[in-house]
Structures are given as structure tokens and as C-alpha cells.
Amino acid sequence: MKIKPLSDRVVIEPSEAEEVTQGGIILPDTAKEKPLMGKITAVGEGKTLKNGENAEMSVKVGDLVAFGRFAGTDFKVDGKEYKIMHETDILGVIE
Amino acid sequence: MKIKPLSDRVVIEPSEAEEVTQGGIILPDTAKEKPLMGKITAVGEGKTLKNGENAEMSVKVGDLVAFGRFAGTDFKVDGKEYKIMHETDILGVIE
Amino acid sequence: MKIKPLSDRVVIEPSEAEEVTQGGIILPDTAKEKPLMGKITAVGEGKTLKNGENAEMSVKVGDLVAFGRFAGTDFKVDGKEYKIMHETDILGVIE
Amino acid sequence: MKIKPLSDRVVIEPSEAEEVTQGGIILPDTAKEKPLMGKITAVGEGKTLKNGENAEMSVKVGDLVAFGRFAGTDFKVDGKEYKIMHETDILGVIE
Amino acid sequence: MKIKPLSDRVVIEPSEAEEVTQGGIILPDTAKEKPLMGKITAVGEGKTLKNGENAEMSVKVGDLVAFGRFAGTDFKVDGKEYKIMHETDILGVIE
């Protein structure tokens, strides 16, 4: 059971806070309550352009990405937490 | 008696909160007062484009969808609760 | 004596709250102070497009429509209450 | 001495509140402090379009129109009160 | 020493409040603290359009214009007060 995001949205499985700290990247906006990196598990088909085609997405499933503290909406599938957010809320891809 | 939504709106029959919890998806934004998944029971004809045609809808009747806690307007038909919201307020389709 | 709405506005004669409850549709946003369905009694010529033509209206005189609690402006003609609102404030057509 | 409104603005001579009540139309937004109907006494040349031409005005001098309580700016000429507002603030033409 | 306004701005020499009252036009928005008519003393070259040309200004030097109470920025040259504002803040030309 999974969510297929609409438009330019992506589903992200956030990394555990501990794992992040060891991996060496933290986005210390104001507090350290929630992980701010995660792996993309699903991508939408892209925003519909005025000519009816879809804009190409610039991230893909499997990408490890960084995002702002307040980006997206949280949800749970089978007890596991996910985030769903617009591609424009992704700051960058971690390489 | 039913509502035919205008423009890019859809009518959604929200799932019962219990059923949702068992199905395994919850969108735990701030509190668990209302179900946040539902089945689409009617779709509009799509937003009118500048050339006068309608944009294609990306969801259809029967789709099970997830939406944010504050999306749409509630209404009742024959004692049953529904929501009417813009397609852009739908986060994704549950498969 | 009547009002011919400008642009994409419509004039709506709201249904009595009692009648609505019996008809089976209520939009219980926050309170039940005012009816939220009504019959369209006049429609404008549609929004002027950039090419100078008018966009087609998607509702017509006689349609029974649902609208949000805070949509439109109230006015009285000969002691009878009406609402005037933009077509985009109409949620759907009741069939 | 008179004002020639710029762009898509119109000058309106508001009807007296008493006269309005007898005519049978009131827009009872929140209170009955000010008349909400009036006769158009001057119209601008229309909004300048991107191609340099002016959009056609959909009201003309002499039209009796209804407008919202907070529309436009009041001014006096020779002790008589007028309102100047954008055409889009006019709800409809009273016939 | 004078200011050449940029884009679609104009420089206005506000009329004295007394003179205005005698001339018969007042814009009594909320209080009568400042004059709301004035003579245009300089006009910009017009807003730059997308094709690189300038939009034509619809007022000219010497025009007596009315404007809203909070329009524009005040400045002094040689002890005399002026206002600089966008053309769109001018309500109309007084004839």
C-alpha cells in the first residue's frame, strides 16, 4: 500500500536523526527535533504546463535530499513515517 | 440527489477514522480528529484554460486519495458527510 | 426591478434553511446560521478574456447550487434576500 | 468642475439611503450607514491592455449600479458627495 | 533643482487645503489633514513593457489631479512640499 503523489509532489522517507548526525549533515534551523534529510520513494508526474504537457521532475526515486524544517505534510504507512512535499521545497540532492 | 462539482473540484467521501488506522495510513498533522483519506465520488470538468478548453483532471471517480487536514469544505447529503475540494488540494492517490 | 450581474458574477436566491435540511444537503462549516444552497436567478456575461471575448459561464439561470458560508454579498429586493457572488465561489451544481 | 476618472475607474453619485429603501433594494452587509446604489456620472477610458489598446468598459454614464459597502473613495464636489471606484468593484447594473 | 520621476511615477505639487475647499472638491476619506488634489509638475517615461517599449502615460505636466490620502511619498525641494507617486495611484483628472 503506497501513495502515488500528484503533480510535482514527492514522497520522502526521512532519515533517522541519529543517522543524519553521523552522516555529517544537519540543517540546524532553530531546533533539532526532526530529521531534515530523506530518501525519495515516489515522484509525481510533474506540474502540468500550459501546453498540457508535464514539466520534467529534477529528482528521482532513490535520491537522498535535504529539505527545510517546515516543508511538506507528514503521514504514516504501516507505522512508518513519510513526508509528501512539492519538488520546489527540496533544497538539494546529497551526493 | 448529488453535487456536480464545478471547475477542478472533486467530491470526496472521507473514510472512517477507524478504517483508516487499520488500512495503515494516517496523516498525523496535529491531532487525529478527522479522517484524511477518502474515495472520490464526483469530479468536475477541469479548470478552464486560456484557450477555452478544460484542463484534464488527474484523478477519477473511485480513486482513494489522501488530503491535508484543512483541505476543502464539508457538507452532508442525506446524513452522510462529504468534502468538496480543489484537485490541487489532493496530496496523492493511494494504490 | 432586478440586478444584472457584471463580469462572472451570479445572483442567487438562497433556499430557506428549513427547506435545505429537508432536501438533505447541509454545508455545516461552523454554524447553521444561513442557508448555503440557492437557485441562480441571473448570470453575468462572463469574465472578459485577454482577446476581448467573454469566458463562457458554467452555470445558468435556474441551477440549484451550493456555496461556501462566506461567499458573496447579501442584498434585498422588495424584501426578499439575494446573494451576488463570483462564479468561482460556487462549489457545485446540485442535481 | 468635475473629475474624469483614469483607467477603468467610474464616478458614481450615490443614491440617498431613503430613496434606496423605497426603490426596494438594499445591500445590508453589516449596517445601514451608507447608500449602496448610485448613478454613474463619468467613466474612464478602460484599463490599458498589453497591446496598448483600452479594454471596453461594461458600464456607461447614467447606469444605476450596486456596489459593496467598502468600495471606492468618497469625495465632494460643490458640497455633493461622489464615489470613485474601479469598474470591478461594481456588483451589477440595476434594471 | 528638480526630480525626474522614474518609470510610471509623477511628481505632484499638492494644492493648499484652503484653496481646495474653495475650489469645491474634497476627498474626505477619514480626516481633513492633507490636501488631496494637486498639479503634476513632472512625469516619468512610463512603465517598461515586455517588448522593451514604454507604456504611454495618461496624465501630463500641468494636469490637476485627485489622489487618495495615502498615495505616494512626500518630499521637499527648497522648502516646498511635493509628492511622488505611481500613475495608478491617481484617481482622476479634474477638469
Next chain:
Amino acid sequence: MKIKPLSDRVVIEPSEAEEVTQGGIILPDTAKEKPLMGKITAVGEGKTLKNGENAEMSVKVGDLVAFGRFAGTDFKVDGKEYKIMHETDILGVIE
């Protein structure tokens, strides 16, 4: 060491408040805390248009300009204060 402004920004060396008062121009918005005229010391290449070209700047290095009290960002180079602001925040050129 100097700043080359990006897009449609300009760098301005504000005039001393005393000098301004003697020159005869003051913009007395609310208080007289800061000079509101200055000389342009650097200009950007202009805003990028949709066709990829840069819009032409309408001010140039050396121009004495007036600007609103809250326009731009202050910075210091070698103990001297400058402002960096968008061209649209410049009210006019002083001649």
C-alpha cells in the same frame, strides 16, 4: 574592493543628511534619521527577461537619486556606508 550588484540592483552612496538639507531636498516621510538621496556607484546588468536578454537599466553610475526611507540594505566598505537596492525602489533622478 567593491560590490557588483546582481540583476536590477544598484549600489548607492547616500548623501550626508546635512548636505541634503542644504541642497534643498528632503523626503520627510516620518522622521529625519537618514539621508534619502545618494549617488549611484554601481549598477547591475538588468533583470533577465523571458527571452534571456537583460532589461535596460534606466539609471547609470553617477546619477544622483532619491529613494524611500526603507528602501534597500545597508552595508559598509572600508568604513563608508552604502545601500544596495532594486532599481524599482528609486523614486527619481535629481537633476
Next chain:
Amino acid sequence: MKIKPLSDRVVIEPSEAEEVTQGGIILPDTAKEKPLMGKITAVGEGKTLKNGENAEMSVKVGDLVAFGRFAGTDFKVDGKEYKIMHETDILGVIE
């Protein structure tokens, strides 16, 4: 391990406050808590235009840039602080 910024974002390694003061540039907006200059360490591919191409970036890796006090999001890689921000938040390039 590094971040590849998406769209028109850049990654900036902020200069130490001390170093900045000696270099002679400070942006003293309200307080002197954080450095406001930095070196660009990564640039995105540019904003996607309506024709599907990417807009050219006007800064490049290695550029020393100035930015406003509240621009961008902070993050740490291996204990070192970085900022990620949109190109439009960069005030200018320091030469």
C-alpha cells in the same frame, strides 16, 4: 559528501565574521550576529523556464558574494556551516 542545489539555488560557505570585518565589508542590518558574505561552493542548474530550458545562473563556484541577514537556510556538513539560498537572494558579487 556535498549538496547539489536544485533549481536556482546556490550553496555558500559564509566567511568568518572576524575575517569580514578585516576585509572591510559589513552589512549592519540590525545586529552583527552572523557573517553576511561568503564563497559559493555549488550552484544549481538554473530555474526551469516555460520552454523547458534552464535560465543561466549569474554567479559561479568561487564567487565571493554578499547576502541579506535573513537569506537562505543554514546547514552543517562535517561540522562546517553552509547556507543554501536562491540566486535572487544574493545582493552582489564582491570584486
